[in-house]
Amino acid sequence: MSLLEVERLNVVLGESHVLHDVSFSVAEGGVTALLGRNGVGKTTTMRGLLGLVQRTGSVRVAGREVATLLTHEIVAGGVGFVPEDREVFAGLTVGENLRLAERRGSTHDYDLVFSLFPRMKERLKQRAGTLSGGEQQMLALARGLLNENRLLLVDEPSQGLAPHLVTELVEVLERVAELVTVLLVEQNLSMVRRLARDAIVLDQGRVVWTGTATDLLSDAQGTRDLLGVGVAP
Amino acid sequence: MSTFVLMTITGLGLAALYFLVASGLSMIFGLMHVLNFAHAAFLTLGGYTAWLIADSTGSFLAGVLGGMAVAAALGAVTEKALLRRMHGDHVPQVLLTVGLLLAFTALVRALFGSDPPMPTPSWMNDVTAIAGAPIPNNRFVLIVVAVAVYVAMSLFLAKTRYGLIVRAGVENRPMVTALGIDVRKAFMLVFAMGAALAALAGSLVAAVNGAVAPEQGVTLLIFAFIVVIIGGLGSFHGSALAALIVGLLQQYANFYALVGVGDLIIVLLLAGVLLTRPQGLLGRSLA
Numbered sequence A: 001m002s003l004l005e006v007e008r009l010n011v012v013l014g015e016s017h018v019l020h021d022v023s024f025s026v027a028e029g030g031v032t033a034l035l036g037r038n039g040v041g042k043t044t045t046m047r048g049l050l051g052l053v054q055r056t057g058s059v060r061v062a063g064r065e066v067a068t069l070l071t072h073e074i075v076a077g078g079v080g081f082v083p084e085d086r087e088v089f090a091g092l093t094v095g096e097n098l099r100l101a102e103r104r105g106s107t108h109d110y111d112l113v114f115s116l117f118p119r120m121k122e123r124l125k126q127r128a129g130t131l132s133g134g135e136q137q138m139l140a141l142a143r144g145l146l147n148e149n150r151l152l153l154v155d156e157p158s159q160g161l162a163p164h165l166v167t168e169l170v171e172v173l174e175r176v177a178e179l180v181t182v183l184l185v186e187q188n189l190s191m192v193r194r195l196a197r198d199a200i201v202l203d204q205g206r207v208v209w210t211g212t213a214t215d216l217l218s219d220a221q222g223t224r225d226l227l228g229v230g231v232a233p
Numbered sequence B: 001m002s003t004f005v006l007m008t009i010t011g012l013g014l015a016a017l018y019f020l021v022a023s024g025l026s027m028i029f030g031l032m033h034v035l036n037f038a039h040a041a042f043l044t045l046g047g048y049t050a051w052l053i054a055d056s057t058g059s060f061l062a063g064v065l066g067g068m069a070v071a072a073a074l075g076a077v078t079e080k081a082l083l084r085r086m087h088g089d090h091v092p093q094v095l096l097t098v099g100l101l102l103a104f105t106a107l108v109r110a111l112f113g114s115d116p117p118m119p120t121p122s123w124m125n126d127v128t129a130i131a132g133a134p135i136p137n138n139r140f141v142l143i144v145v146a147v148a149v150y151v152a153m154s155l156f157l158a159k160t161r162y163g164l165i166v167r168a169g170v171e172n173r174p175m176v177t178a179l180g181i182d183v184r185k186a187f188m189l190v191f192a193m194g195a196a197l198a199a200l201a202g203s204l205v206a207a208v209n210g211a212v213a214p215e216q217g218v219t220l221l222i223f224a225f226i227v228v229i230i231g232g233l234g235s236f237h238g239s240a241l242a243a244l245i246v247g248l249l250q251q252y253a254n255f256y257a258l259v260g261v262g263d264l265i266i267v268l269l270l271a272g273v274l275l276t277r278p279q280g281l282l283g284r285s286l287a
Helices: A043-050 A071-076 A093-099 A108-117 A116-122 A132-143 A163-176 A189-195 A213-218 A220-227 B004-030 B039-057 B060-079 B089-113 B137-159 B161-177 B181-208 B216-231 B236-257 B261-276
Strands: A002-013 A016-027 A030-035 A055-059 A080-081 A153-154 A181-185 A198-203 A206-212 B127-130 B135-136
Touching: A002 A043, A002 A181, A002 B181, A016 A043, A016 A181, A016 A198, A016 A206, A030 A043, A030 A189, A043 A055, A043 A080, A043 A153, A043 A181, A055 A206, A055 B135, A071 A080, A080 A132, A080 B216, A093 B161, A108 A116, A108 A132, A108 A163, A116 A132, A116 B089, A132 A153, A132 A163, A163 A181, A181 A189, A189 A213, A189 B039, A198 A213, A206 A213, A206 B127, A213 A220, B004 B039, B004 B135, B004 B137, B004 B161, B004 B181, B004 B216, B039 B089, B039 B181, B039 B216, B060 B181, B089 B216, B127 B137, B135 B137, B137 B161, B137 B181, B137 B236, B161 B181, B181 B216, B181 B236, B216 B236, B216 B261, B236 B261
Parallel strands: A030 A181, A030 A198, A080 A153, A153 A181
Antiparallel strands: A002 A016, A002 A055, A198 A206, B127 B135
């Protein structure tokens, strides 16, 4: 059964028509990867799903149309967001960032958050802007996991992280995927190979391929054609 | 020595007024990205409402509180009914707030006339000698009120959920909504609080001047904008620091140099800050 159904999503930013009738679905459970070269509209798709940019089209979460709702209403309906570049509130402490993320009508699972990210518990009183890049990524994920979500949108979590932190991140995301359905934008294909069950590929604002991640990544030539990069064996 | 004390305390009084007006302006800009010229209208509204209530009840305090309440309510209505429709459209927002200021100033002048005397308790107009300097008591009132507002607002920003939303919203408003928070409620709250603080300043400036005037808000608004820019757009603590610097500097320069030089020095200070630290003293880097 599909948890997320997107039909004819269009986004125009200024003079630029970024997304053209983007349609796809995300099955409940596990990780679905949203892939494509730089600038094809992956982040815009994420922001479009949440209403952070003006868009037209249909977005249904668990059968409920949300394209007519405001961003905070979509999120309150159980859609978490971990944005590109983390976007933690630098002037607030770690504790304040988490307190701000507490949603009304949801339980706040600090035990889960601190079991996944024990360093966050140690740094509750530290300003988020003084955390390392990896720690900021952990905080961004922690904010997304604090509430009960049906769907978690995670945008380029490995961007700018050192390799050992990426390994740590993959382990965390594996555990996260056991708890919530994840739509993941990611450039790191070895990470996608390890985490994703399904894959959607965008090119120039259009969906050009959907299927299982295994099918996509096992076809080296196809992957090179679609994503512009080779896949490590 | 007594002159210096007099200049310092009256300078602090001026700084207190600037802070009361600028703090609301700064928070409104920081969170909502609205250059609120109508802020001066709320200042005038506060002054005239306080005068109406104080004149009929004999209580200046009731007038001040009534002015703040009316301004807060009207501020909330203005945000919800007018500004919210123009969210993100800066030119219409500026036109609307300038229009409200001009229309309100003209309306007040037509209805109530200029300079009706503000009834204040006699002790406020007495003087107290400090180190030989005769200080009008109303300057102490200004300073005490500004300090109380600073402490209360600091606690609000640091300790309450809405304070947290305001601080986060100044940094990154879209991300606040992406956490499931209806930031429009914070907009309305901040706008109402800013209007109430402007009304408070309006009542107090009328008490210091002895009368309430329709244009009293406009003069203060100009310096309040300068304070907001020097302190850093959206920075509450920056507004407090900049108000202190501007108020004292203006008073010292006007007395020790030449009357009018104070205004010139403030404009030069503004230019210096814009050239060397465009984000303001305590503002976040614009880079």
